[in-house]
Amino acid sequence: MDRISQLLNDVSATLSSSYMQYLVGAGKTILLAVIATAVGCIIGLACGILQTIPSEKDDNPVKRAVLFVIRAIIRIYVEVFRGTPMILQAVFIYFGIPYFFGNGARLDITFAAYLVVSINTGAYMAETVRGGILSIDPGQTEGAKAIGMNHFKTMTSVILPQTIRNIIPQIGNNLIINIKDTSVMFIIGYTELFAVHKAIVGAKFIYFPSAVIEMAMYLCMTVICSVLLRFWEKKLDGPQNFDIATTDTLALTSGMNTYIKKNKREDIHR
């Protein structure tokens, strides 16, 4: 008990002196994670559209060559950025560019952080979207083609909206991983939540209480995000029931109707 009340004291002391730093750190973390995940999704969806362009044997050779190159580039992108640690990717981009082109070419720290996390997430999302597209019944594509849609329209109107619905759990995974893993951006000096911890610990010599604060803040952010994603998922599913669009009141007694607003029901019986 003694140690626990001691801990609570230390935590509140740390908080009262540096709560602004923690909040700013948390804000930077969540902003980086959310925006980079969103950009990553866009990259992933774009890769999904490009990867699934059908190429057939009797297409002209130029088109087939271009498609081959596009697929190769996406493949290499995915393998390289999924297959190397994000922390090293940050080093390569932030320190590698000035190494070759001089200090003038050094990227802004914030921009570099957003860039690295976005590209990294995009590599994962490209595979997630590919899996999502494969999970959609081929009949949906055929239905779209049969009314004359080209590949792009088929994808944007029919396939991707359904894909997005199906991959939300995976988008959530990526978002939560990003909230936690953006901490590696300290390597290029980006001061998000974990960097705040290191700074405060260095100044005040209280290690564990600050870690407790960090834990609680990370958990809060991830839980809130997953609740919001669930909510979005439900919203995309649309309402469970539908209203019969007719003035014929007998239609409502057909048993097909599952939901009538209460006042409407009274109207009918009047």
Next chain:
Amino acid sequence: MSETILEINHLSKFFGKHEVLTDIDFSVDTGDVTSIIGASGSGKSTLLRCINLLETPTSGEIIYRGPNIKKIKGGAPAYRTKVGMVFQSFNLFNNMTVLKNCMVGQTKVLHRSKEEAKKEAMKYLEKVGMAPYINAKPRQLSGGQKQRVAIARALAMNPDILLFDEPTSALDPEMVGEVLNVMRTLAKEGTTMLVVTHEMAFARDVSNKVVYMNGGVILEQGTPEEVFGNPQHKETVDFLARFRN
């Protein structure tokens, strides 16, 4: 006056080394209701899918109002807007309501305005008796209802010819009737239709041309009276006998 809309010359299709369609020849005139009958695996559906270019024919040509469809400006998508298709498994867009299903092709492909597309969609949804359900999603409908929406979706594009790929095969028996009734109405109104079906009564009573396929070739074609009344081949006789009893 009927003119030839669609002409299929020497069409064949291989899946790998397996020949599914051999040297198919036939034509469709405006107002024709052609039924393609035959046992499962005889290539009926593949033929229909080749006509809509969902499968690429290995050889032969498909001629649509003059030019070979390979030369049509805008390629396969442009051609497909003229040739509607109704699938065995409906293939309604699951992410859209009934109304949206019937509008999306008109707005995205034919570039009609929203109001015009809605008017056109409602016209055909009323025709198939699905107007009250415009706010429903496909998963909330029965099979027969889905198929009627699918027919409205195809009609809303104002195609020259409508292809039906076993439209009633995935339906419970009590729902077959409602879909066939819609198709009968369309036939009466002079819609050009090409129907792959196992409904012999429909083939005999509604269509004016019957094509019997067996083993990837057209074994017999002619009026329903000719094919049903006086079949020339033993296979046709055997096939029809199975439906008589």
